[in-house]
Amino acid sequence: MGSFICEYTGELIEDKDAERRTGEDEYLFDIGEEDGFTIDAARKGNIGRFINHSCSPNLYAQDVLYDHEDSSIPHVMFFAVDNIPPLQELSYDYNYRIDQVIDSNGNIKKKYCYCGSNECTGRLY
Numbered sequence: 001m002g003s004f005i006c007e008y009t010g011e012l013i014e015d016k017d018a019e020r021r022t023g024e025d026e027y028l029f030d031i032g033e034e035d036g037f038t039i040d041a042a043r044k045g046n047i048g049r050f051i052n053h054s055c056s057p058n059l060y061a062q063d064v065l066y067d068h069e070d071s072s073i074p075h076v077m078f079f080a081v082d083n084i085p086p087l088q089e090l091s092y093d094y095n096y097r098i099d100q101v102i103d104s105n106g107n108i109k110k111k112y113c114y115c116g117s118n119e120c121t122g123r124l125y
């Protein structure tokens, strides 16, 4: 429990540029507490980009500052929620707000969740 798994790495972009990437938003990770920056792992990234969402996740994402003090661009690190047996899929909660993801035409985007958990809410967003 609490074991470090990996970082979520990618291209550091401003939120306004992330909003323009609505058609290619699969690997966006909104960072920091305020509006500001997003990590986009679509073009560059590491193994963190392959971790799916679950409504009963076994990982959590934690902001980590270690090489600078700027809380608007924290590193995002995944840690284990519990002991994870071998071959169990790793997942975290993407933390989207339902009906808050908007496409370039201003329409609400919906993505159905296939995590398979008993507690699944049915939607990522």
Ligand SMILES: C[S@@+](CC[C@H](N)C(=O)[O-])C[C@H]1O[C@@H](n2cnc3c(N)ncnc32)[C@H](O)[C@@H]1O
Residues within 6 Å of the ligand: 025, 026, 027, 048, 049, 050, 051, 052, 053, 054, 112, 113, 114, 115, 124
């Ligand atoms: C960061 S990627 C995760 C890795 C991706 N599945 C892949 O094969 O490269 C995020 C995308 O994976 C898909 N995804 C992740 N978790 C999902 C879930 N629980 N249900 C449905 N799609 C999911 C969605 O398309 C989402 O935008």
